[in-house]
Amino acid sequence: xxxxxxxxxxxxxxxxxxxxxxxxxxxxxxxxxxxxxxxxxxxxxxxxxxxxxxxxxxxxxxxxxxxxxxxx
Amino acid sequence: xxxxxxxxxxxxxxxxxxxxxxxxxxxxxxxxxxxxxxxxxxxxxxxxxxxxxxxxxxxxxxxxxxxxxxxxxxxxxxxxxxxxxxxxxxxxxxxxxxxxxxxxxxxxxxxxxxxxxxxxxxxxxxxxxxxxxxxxxxxxxxxxxxxxxxxxxxxxxxxxxxxxxxxxxxxxxxxxxxxxxxxxxxxxxxxxxxxxxxxxxxxxxxxxxxxxxxxxxxxxxxxxxxxxxxxxxxxxxxxxxxxxxxxxxxxxxxxxxxxxxxxxxxxxxxxxxxxxxxxxxxxxxxxxxxxxxxxxxxxxxxxxxxxxxxxxxxxxxxxxxxxxxxxxxxxxxxxxxxxxxxxxxxxxxxxxxxxxxxxxxxxxxxxxxxxxxxxxxxxxxxxxxxxxxxxxxxxxxxxxxxxxxxxxxxxxxxxxxxxxxxxxxxxxxxxxxxxxxxxxxxxxxxxxxxxxxxxxxxxxxxxxxxxxxxxxxxxxxxxxxxxxxxxxxxx
Numbered sequence: 001x002x003x004x005x006x007x008x009x010x011x012x013x014x015x016x017x018x019x020x021x022x023x024x025x026x027x028x029x030x031x032x033x034x035x036x037x038x039x040x041x042x043x044x045x046x047x048x049x050x051x052x053x054x055x056x057x058x059x060x061x062x063x064x065x066x067x068x069x070x071x072x
Numbered sequence: 073x074x075x076x077x078x079x080x081x082x083x084x085x086x087x088x089x090x091x092x093x094x095x096x097x098x099x100x101x102x103x104x105x106x107x108x109x110x111x112x113x114x115x116x117x118x119x120x121x122x123x124x125x126x127x128x129x130x131x132x133x134x135x136x137x138x139x140x141x142x143x144x145x146x147x148x149x150x151x152x153x154x155x156x157x158x159x160x161x162x163x164x165x166x167x168x169x170x171x172x173x174x175x176x177x178x179x180x181x182x183x184x185x186x187x188x189x190x191x192x193x194x195x196x197x198x199x200x201x202x203x204x205x206x207x208x209x210x211x212x213x214x215x216x217x218x219x220x221x222x223x224x225x226x227x228x229x230x231x232x233x234x235x236x237x238x239x240x241x242x243x244x245x246x247x248x249x250x251x252x253x254x255x256x257x258x259x260x261x262x263x264x265x266x267x268x269x270x271x272x273x274x275x276x277x278x279x280x281x282x283x284x285x286x287x288x289x290x291x292x293x294x295x296x297x298x299x300x301x302x303x304x305x306x307x308x309x310x311x312x313x314x315x316x317x318x319x320x321x322x323x324x325x326x327x328x329x330x331x332x333x334x335x336x337x338x339x340x341x342x343x344x345x346x347x348x349x350x351x352x353x354x355x356x357x358x359x360x361x362x363x364x365x366x367x368x369x370x371x372x373x374x375x376x377x378x379x380x381x382x383x384x385x386x387x388x389x390x391x392x393x394x395x396x397x398x399x400x401x402x403x404x405x406x407x408x409x410x411x412x413x414x415x416x417x418x419x420x421x422x423x424x425x426x427x428x429x430x431x432x433x434x435x436x437x438x439x440x441x442x443x444x445x446x447x448x449x450x451x452x453x454x455x456x457x458x459x460x461x462x463x464x465x466x467x468x469x470x471x472x473x474x475x476x477x478x479x480x481x482x483x484x485x486x487x488x489x490x491x492x493x494x495x496x497x498x499x500x501x502x503x504x505x506x507x508x509x510x511x512x513x514x515x516x517x518x519x520x521x522x523x524x525x526x527x528x529x530x531x532x533x534x535x536x537x538x539x540x541x542x543x544x545x546x547x548x549x550x551x552x553x554x555x556x557x558x559x560x561x562x563x
Contacts, residue, residue: 018260019260019333022256023330026248031247031248032326034247035322035323035326036322037247038247038249038322039312039318039319039322039325040318041175041246041247041249042174042175042249042251042309042312042313042318043313043316043318044090044091044094047094047313
């Protein structure tokens with residue numbers, strides 16, 4: 001068989017296997033559980049929900065450091 | 073009262089620590105992300121110029137034809153490859169690196185690896201572009217770089233992929249956000265696509281019609297499995313983040329990701345309907361193309377419902393204006409792609425400008441717009457300076473939005489009429505060529521608008537890097553919002 005085809009099949013097996021492994025790992029790790037709260041992981045104590053975060057970081061840093069609140 | 077209570081408790085504030093950690097992550101990401109952004113913008117300008125030159129040559133074939141390297145057969149593939157690998161891939165990698173850093177919640181590891189990858193990547197793109205202009209194009213669409221340039225790109229990409237795995241391995245424990253899933257998948261899918269296509273087309277070339285199958289498999293998947301996941305990762309982060317509200321349905325976002333992973337890679341063969349291929353191959357591709365309605369509808373519902381009641385933000389947030397337009401275009405271009413897989417419509421649109429319009433809508437209307445939106449959010453956090461001119465952002469938006477709208481309309485309408493003529497045995501071939509001539513003039517005008525948009529953005533970006541203008545305390549907004557966060561120069 002042509003070396004290119006062998007390489008292709010090896011790659012396909014490897015990548016398909018890694019996709020399956022990723023799915024299995026996600027299921028085992030509980031990544032498909034508690035999805036309601038999962039959407040909020042992008043928010044932090046200083047980049048909170050209910051406040052827009054499209055702001056200049058130094059201003060946010062100063063506001064947090066000074067305890068002045070402000071939008072983060 | 074609040075400050076009095078704070079004084080009673082000498083322990084550091086939790087949000088101050090979180091803020092410091094986030095600032096540290098952004099600082100660690102600065103050099104490699106800016107390297108990819110700066111080089112991406114340089115390639116965008118060159119790629120736009122080459123594209124504009126190609127468009128002019130479609131109407132005036134003898135324009136600048138005195139030198140070999142300026143002929144259409146070299147300029148057009150140079151445009152394609154500089155835009156795909158120079159602009160879109162570079163900016164996508166930059167945005168991907170930043171998002172991975174933010175979502176893994178750890179400072180950048182192995183910065184030197186990424187900087188080396190960025191330099192090697194740009195050397196590969198430069199060498200490949202020179203090779204095409206020197207006449208060494210391989211005449212395989214989207215893979216025109218000479219064979220000696222592609223290993224350079226692959227080495228650079230391998231370094232980025234290794235970095236991505238390391239970052240994920242050392243991330244903070246917790247839930248893997250949907251944007252991370254998209255990015256991880258993109259970081260794995262691209263080397264698979266690129267290596268497979270190069271092995272089968274260049275290093276151990278297959279023969280005959282299989283070349284077309286591999287070529288379209290690659291060409292279609294590089295859009296859907298490389299650029300699309302990065303664009304969606306950015307939209308899934310930027311829209312909720314800027315609005316300060318979580319995505320409408322996380323269930324739908326996961327369904328969208330896994331169904332994209334399942335169906336997209338089968339789609340490419342719908343470009344070969346009617347070609348010399350096994351019927352099952354084409355049928356499977358048509359079915360998978362129609363199944364793409366599932367991930368597309370889930371994404372569309374999710375983004376729309378997240379935005380619902382907050383569309384006024386589009387009036388003043390540059391990030392949201394670009395990102396939401398990109399996300400809406402994703403829905404439109406995906407619906408169009410699924411419909412193009414239906415044989416009766418495909419018989420008309422195949423071999424016409426209609427397909428070119430579809431590709432431009434995907435790569436520019438969706439992906440590039442989303443990347444512009446992400447850059448408006450990311451760059452101030454890297455540079456420590458706010459965008460110096462809301463007016464220039466407005467010009468950038470309206471020039472690029474009107475440019476891509478006009479280009480898409482001209483190519484789609486012209487291509488459809490061209491297809492009708494091509495399918496009519498009573499009509500001569502030259503008639504089908506003449507009917508698209510006025511649409512190609514409009515396409516050139518649209519190219520001028522896009523070129524102008526990119527020049528405005530490049531100037532704005534340079535001003536940003538030089539920290540030009542007055543220091544601002546808030547974001548540069550397009551208009552004053554009702555809320556108090558109005559951009560005002562610091563006194």
